[in-house]
Amino acid sequence: MSAGWLARLTQALSKHPSSNTYSLATVEDKIPRVRTVVHRTFLGQDTPAPLLVTTTDVRTPKSAQIADNWNTEICWWIEPTQEQWRITGNALLVPHSKHTGRIGELPPGYDWTEERQRTFNTVSGRIRASFCRPVPGTSLEPGTTWPEQLPPLGEWKNDVEREQVETAFENFALLVICPLEVDFVELKPIPNIRTTYAIHDGKWEERAVVP
Template sequence: MVTARWHTALKRALQEEEGMKNVFQLATTDVNTTPYVRSNVLRDHIIHPSLPSLPLLLATTDIRIPKVTQIKSNPSHRVEAHFWIEATNEQFRISGRAAIYPSPELSEQKGIEGVGEVYDAFRSQGWNWEDERRKQFDNVGAHMRASWCRPVPGSPMNSYSDAEKWPVKIARPGEEGYDAKNYEEALGHFALLLIDPVEVDYVELGVMPNRRTKFVRQESDGERWKEVILVP
């Protein structure tokens, strides 16, 4: 399998990181080009067998929050993800095309809303994104699942004590404390967020002299990534 060199470096660096190793910053813009940035968790790497050097980065989100609207309102669906790996002193700035997969009950499209050959490849294969969504929902902890069973994030509340009324944990089916109503409500707000990288700025500060390389995606069947060496 021919993998992207930047992706191999990212996966290796993440394995060496401790603590919040899968946390990255995601930048989006609204219709007025106002920038917004927040932390996300990288849940997985999704790779189509016919496109091994073009990985999708998988995160998750609440379908009700402004980030989703910002991505959908951008004609190119462009976002930028930033990883700083303290253990190795490496930085990855990944610009790519985002896609959202919500509950099928909320989407007329009944599939992934991504634009580009990677998303097209998964569509042509009939990839079951709903199975992936449910798997990722069950993989997160019970406390995290409860966060999707709250009122709309960012909406006003009367006092901090209002939070005492919300579920603390959402158990999975078959687990002690399972509540079907809360589980289905949280699952209904849970969505996949995918990033299809098109440009990567990779900085290696753990070596001397420091190194910086830009990887630019090539829309051809030949060499998929053009590497350009930059001044750090």
């Protein structure tokens, strides 16, 4: 049995494919952090425990924040449909196997190594190249350069490019969100409609709440 809310969310996204970014919030000590990320895919869409997948660089602060505290909330404002989706849950990183310390208990039933590799090969060459820039957030030394584009694994043209792709692949991580609560606000109807969903013993319970 699938999560009832997901059909509604994917329906909005399929009509508005450019609404593919959301704000991802994490906590660093007692300070909230929030940034835009690109939604990549849902996994387990037909199960009661669907997952959201985005990607990040293991060297970014958010990766350390998630390793310390896996609580997360996303806010997805789908402007064309006037829907706000807030999804609260746990965030997990799927990094390169050399970063073993970072891996939490990943949801079973998926080949995460293959999923990470497949996603790396699917994102744009420009995004792939971004993973071999210097450490994100550090001072930019004048004159520093890094590739603008990188090919998928195995498609390098020479040894320099091979090394760059391998570095990028080492820094590349899936960021997987396991939803526990959903807060869905519809701004189009007047009065607005707000519905919350929470999973208990593998079942999603739905509740109409005051907006």
